[in-house]
Amino acid sequence: MKATEVLADLKRRFPNEPEYIQAVEEVITTIEDTYNEYPEFERYNLIERLCIPDRIFSFRVSWVDDKGQVRNNMGWRIQHNNAIGPYKGGIRFHSSVNQSILKFLAFEQTFKNSLTTLAMGGAKGGSDFSPRGKSDMEVMRFCQAFIQELWRQIGADTDVPAGDIGVGGREVGYMYGMYKKMARENTGTFTGKGREFGGSLIRPEATGYGNVYFLLNMLQTRGIDIAGKRVAISGSGNVATYTAEKLISLGAKVVSLSDSDGTVVIPDGLTQEQMDYVFRLKNIYRGRIREFAEEYELPYHPGERPWQIVDCDIAMPSATQNELDGDDARALLKQGVIAVSEGANMPSTPDAIKEFLAARILYAPGKAANAGGVSVSGLEMAQNSQKLSWSAEEVDSKLRQIMADIHHQCELFGKESDGFVNYVKGANVAGFMKVARAMMAQGIL
Numbered sequence: 444m445k446a447t448e449v450l451a452d453l454k455r456r457f458p459n460e461p462e463y464i465q466a467v468e469e470v471i472t473t474i475e476d477t478y479n480e481y482p483e484f485e486r487y488n489l490i491e492r493l494c495i496p497d498r499i500f501s502f503r504v505s506w507v508d509d510k511g512q513v514r515n516n517m518g519w520r521i522q523h524n525n526a527i528g529p530y531k532g533g534i535r536f537h538s539s540v541n542q543s544i545l546k547f548l549a550f551e552q553t554f555k556n557s558l559t560t561l562a563m564g565g566a567k568g569g570s571d572f573s574p575r576g577k578s579d580m581e582v583m584r585f586c587q588a589f590i591q592e593l594w595r596q597i598g599a600d601t602d603v604p605a606g607d608i609g610v611g612g613r614e615v616g617y618m619y620g621m622y623k624k625m626a627r628e629n630t631g632t633f634t635g636k637g638r639e640f641g642g643s644l645i646r647p648e649a650t651g652y653g654n655v656y657f658l659l660n661m662l663q664t665r666g667i668d669i670a671g672k673r674v675a676i677s678g679s680g681n682v683a684t685y686t687a688e689k690l691i692s693l694g695a696k697v698v699s700l701s702d703s704d705g706t707v708v709i710p711d712g713l714t715q716e717q718m719d720y721v722f723r724l725k726n727i728y729r730g731r732i733r734e735f736a737e738e739y740e741l742p743y744h745p746g747e748r749p750w751q752i753v754d755c756d757i758a759m760p761s762a763t764q765n766e767l768d769g770d771d772a773r774a775l776l777k778q779g780v781i782a783v784s785e786g787a788n789m790p791s792t793p794d795a796i797k798e799f800l801a802a803r804i805l806y807a808p809g810k811a812a813n814a815g816g817v818s819v820s821g822l823e824m825a826q827n828s829q830k831l832s833w834s835a836e837e838v839d840s841k842l843r844q845i846m847a848d849i850h851h852q853c854e855l856f857g858k859e860s861d862g863f864v865n866y867v868k869g870a871n872v873a874g875f876m877k878v879a880r881a882m883m884a885q886g887i888l
């Protein structure tokens with residue numbers, strides 16, 4: 444294959460899907476040489492079958508708000524690839540959601556899930572519905588209406604959704620409840636469920652903790668200690684807060700959090716007491732990070748992202764895609780950042796990635812660094828199918844091992860002749876080879 448030709452063709456066929464094209468470009472330009480070592484891949488036109496999702500469900504979701512008005516949103520589920528296991532990936536509820544964003548996420552998920560060492564294919568779903576400012580009852584009615592449309596397409600061995608932006612324990616609970624009622628079964632069709640009905644310990648923490656474990660593996664290759672390091676985090680949702688919690692426990696200083704309205708800077712580092720406040724603010728009161736800044740009289744920068752306003756050694760973007768651009772990367776490098784480990788999916792733009800790789804810092808792409816979340820989802824599926832529940836220590840130790848395995852795969856496929864590890868290439872090639880071999884073994888489908 445010629446990556447440029449494949450891309451040109453995809454751009455022609457999907458002209459209004461920039462995020463999807465961006466994700467595909469990053470992967471196929473890094474796997475091109477490896478792919479071309481296997482002429483059978485080309486004979487089976489593997490690349491096109493791997494880039495284009497198996498199928499897309501799109502549907503209207505009609506629901507009634509608290510004023511009795513009928514509201515309509517769009518819903519989607521992208522089943523990208525199930526060569527190595529049931530379709531698996533989160534559901535995103537955010538006003539920005541469209542088919543391009545979900546296609547990029549489902550594509551990324553396929554490679555990420557392949558890296559986890561577990562048997563999971565890739566999928567993603569969501570809606571342009573925003574839970575922000577909605578009452579619990581409105582969120583519940585929306586979730587129920589969403590699942591009434593989707594339930595036939597998902598199942599414990601078919602397609603297993605979970606959370607993502609705007610979808611946490613509350614939303615998963617409402618969706619799972621409606622799924623259970625429609626399908627008349629009580630299986631592991633969702634992950635991230637409540638503890639009382641099949642959820643795994645450590646799943647809420649897993650993406651953030653996993654990212655820190657991956658970071659520790661990277662730092663170890665250069666003999667660097669995390670204690671005392673200043674870490675800039677974006678976002679203040681699930682991934683950001685559990686990343687911060689784990690970092691605090693290791694003696695690092697978390698110097699920023701943010702949301703879509705602005706950034707709070709914490710010059711002396713976030714304390715556990717402040718962290719607990721943020722958890723309550725975000726998960727119970729569903730408030731804004733500005734309120735945290737006000738409560739503790741910390742500098743707040745409306746409309747700004749952390750990268751050009753904080754002084755840090757490590758950056759962990761944990762909010763959303765394309766939230767860190769080339770200028771941000773140059774600013775981070777100028778102040779001597781040593782590592783960037785992505786909690787979000789595709790948070791760095793191609794320009795930013797180029798800068799990080801050229802500077803030869805430790806740079807971990809989301810599909811490797813944030814794979815802990817879906818990994819513990821895989822462990823939740825395993826517990827559900829055995830009708831067992833593992834202890835937090837057991838799940839956490841498996842998570843640590845999986846993150847170490849992913850790091851090892853990145854080194855194996857990404858180490859260059861001078862010893863530098865290109866984690867982008869390593870993750871893409873390792874993820875690709877497993878899916879490719881499974882697809883080849885199963886014939887043209």
Ligand SMILES: NC(=O)C1=CN([C@@H]2O[C@H](COP(=O)(O)OP(=O)(O)OC[C@H]3O[C@@H](n4cnc5c(N)ncnc54)[C@H](OP(=O)(O)O)[C@@H]3O)[C@@H](O)[C@H]2O)C=CC1
Binds near residue numbers: 761764
């Ligand atoms: N949850 C998981 O297990 C996993 C999540 N991820 C990825 O991590 C990222 C964060 O997800 P998660 O923490 O679960 O989601 P949450 O909804 O819990 O939190 C998202 C955070 O990011 C902020 N944010 C969202 N959109 C934007 C935007 N357009 N600009 C600026 N800030 C924004 C939100 O602010 P606001 O409240 O203002 O919207 C919020 O602080 C996403 O990229 C997701 O795909 C990756 C792997 C697993």
Ligand SMILES: O=C(O)CCC(=O)C(=O)O
Binds near residue numbers: 555
């Ligand atoms: O746990 C899951 O299934 C999905 C997590 C997720 O959405 C992601 O890895 O981006």
